[in-house]
Amino acid sequence: MDDLLGVAILGAGHMGADHIRRVDQVVSGARVAVVADPDRDRAEEAVAGLAGVAVHTDPLAALDAPGVAAVLIASPGPAHEEALLAAFARGLPVLCEKPMVPDPAGALRVVEAEARLGRRLAQIGFMRRYDTEYRRLKSLLDGGTLGRPLMLHCTHRNVSSPAGFTSAMLVNSSVSHEIDAARWLLGQELTAVTVVRPTPSAGAPAGLLDPQFVLFETERGALVDVEVFVNCGFGYQVRCEAVCEAGSARIGDAHTMVVTTTGGAREEVAQDYLVRFADAYDREVQAWVDATRRGQVTGPGAWDGYTASVVAEAGVRALETGGRVAVELAPRPDLYAAPGR
Template identity: 85%
Template sequence: MGDLLGVAVLGAGHMGADHIRRLDRVVSGARVAAVADPDTARAEEALGGIEGASVHTDAAAALDAPGVDAVLIASPGPAHEEALLAAFARGLPVLCEKPMVPDSAGALRVVEAEARLGRRLAQIGFMRRYDAEYGRLKSLLDGGGLGRPLMLHCTHRNVSSPDHFTSAMLINSSVSHEIDAARWLLGQELTAVTVLRPAPSAGAPEGLADPQFVLFETERGALVDVEVFVNCGFGYQVRCEAVCEAGSARIGEGHAMVVTSRGGAREDVPRDYLVRFADAYDREVRAWVDATRRGRVTGPSAWDGYAASVVAEAGVRALDDGRRATVELAPRPGLYAVPGH
C-alpha cells in the first residue's frame, strides 16, 4: 500500500461517502487513509469496512494521521477555509469540493495563502470541466470554427431542494457551477449579474424564489443566461447551448435511455447530480490522483474558486435588490493562469 496515494477525506455525507467509494473502488493509485466527520458512525458507514483507514472527529487529526499524502475536502462549505489553510500548512495537495469558500473574503484569504507558498496545492471541484460533453464543447469553442461566442444559454434543474435551501442558494450553490463553466468555456471573467424572478412555482417551498433567471455579462461582451429551477419535480437536467457568430452547439440532451412501447416513447431523466455527472466525478478524481502522484497540480485553481465566490455574491446582491450588480475581483496573483487555461 506504500506506493498508493493516501487520501484523507474530510466529510462523510452524501458527497464525501461517494468520494470514499470512488477512491476505494473506481480510481487506481490511491487509497483512503483517513476520514474525518463529527458523526463517527456516519464515517464508519461510509468506509464500509475499508482496511487501513482511521476515523476522526477532527479534520486536523485526519490530516496528521499516518499515511496521509493528500486531502479531499467534502465537508460543508463553511469548514473549507480552515481545512484548506491547514492542508497548506502541512504542504498537502488538496481536492476541495465547491464552493471553495462560501464568502469571497475567505476565498481571497485562501488565494493569498497559496500565493505566499509560491506553488499551487489546491484543485477546486468544478467537475463539469471533466464531463465529456463539456470537454467537447470547450474544444469546439477554442478551435474557433464557429467564430466568436456571443451567448451561452444554460438550464439547471433539480427534482427538489433540501429543506435548508434558501433563495440565495439557488445562485451560490446551484448556479455556481454555471459560473465556473461559463468562465472556463469562454475564457473570460464575468463582470456583472442581473437576476429576474418569475412568480414562484407552486412546487417550491413557501418563501423560496424558485425558479430564477440569471443573466451574466462578460468582459468581452458575451452574455450568459441561466434558468435555475430547483423544484421542477421531474428530474435533474443540465444543458448548455453556445451561440456563436457562425453557428451554435448544444449539450446536455444525450444521456438518457429512450423506451418506445404502446404507441409512445418515454425518456428516463436522471434524479440527481451524482447520476448525471458520475463519469465526470470519476474523471476529476482520477486526474487529481494521477497529477498528485506526479507532483503536479492541475484543474480549476483557488483563483477559480475565489472568482466563483465573488460572482455568486454579486448574484445574491442582484437577487436581493433587483438591480444589476457589478463584479469586482482583486488583482490576480501571478501564480494563477489566465481564466479558461
C-alpha cells in the first residue's frame, strides 16, 4: 500500500461518496486513506467495507492523518476556502470540486495564497474538460478547420432542482460548468453577462426563475448563450454547438443508448450528472492522481476557479438587475496560463 497515493476525501455526500467509490474501485495508483464529514454516520457508511480508512468529523484533522499525501475536496462550496488554504499550508496537492470558492473575494484569496507558494497545488473539478465529446470539440476548434468560432449555443437541463435551490444558483451553480467550458473551448475570457428570464415553467417550485437564458460576451467578440432549465422533468441533458466561420459542430446528442424492442425504439436519457459524465469523472481523477504522483498539476487550476466565481457573480447581478453586467477580473498572476491552454 505504501506505493499508492494516500488521499483524504473531504465530504461524504452525493459527490463525495461517488469519489470514494471511484478512488477505491476505478482509479489506479491511489487509495482512500481518510474520509472527513461532519456527519460521522454518513462518512462511516460511505467507507463501509474499505479496509484501513480512518474517519474524522474535522477536515483539518483528516489532512494531518497518517498516510495522507493528497486531498480531494467534495464538501459544500462554503467549506472549500478553509480546506484549500489548509492544504496549501501543508504542501498537499488538491483536487477541489467546483465551485472552488463561491464568492470572488474568497476565490481570489486562494489564488493569491497559491501564487505566494510559487507553484500550483490545486486542480479544480471542471470535469467537462475530460469528457470525450468536449475534448473532440476542443481539438476541432483548436485545429482551425472550421475557422474562427463566432458563437457557442449551450443547453443545460436537469430533471428537477434540489430543495433550497435558488434562482441565483441556476447561474452560480449550474451554469458555472458552461462558464469554464466556454473559456476553455474558445481560449478567451468572458467579459460581460446578460440574463433573460422567460415566464417560469409550471414545473418549477414557486418563486424559482426557471428556465433562464444566459448570454456571455468574450474578449474577442464571440457570443455564448446558455439555456439553463433545472426542472425540465425528463432527464439530464448537456449540449454544446460551436458555430464558426466555415462550419459548425455539435456535441451532446449521441451520449445515450438506443433500445430497440418489439414495436419501436427508445433513447435512454441520463437522469443526473454522475451518469452523464461518469467517464469524464473517472478520467479527471485518474489524470489528477497520475500528475500528482509525478509532482505536477495539469488540469484546470485556481485561476479558472476564481474566474468562474467572478463571472458567476456578474451573472447573478445581471439576473437581479435585468441589465448587462461587465466582468472585472483581478490581474492574472504569472503562475497561471491563459484560458484554453
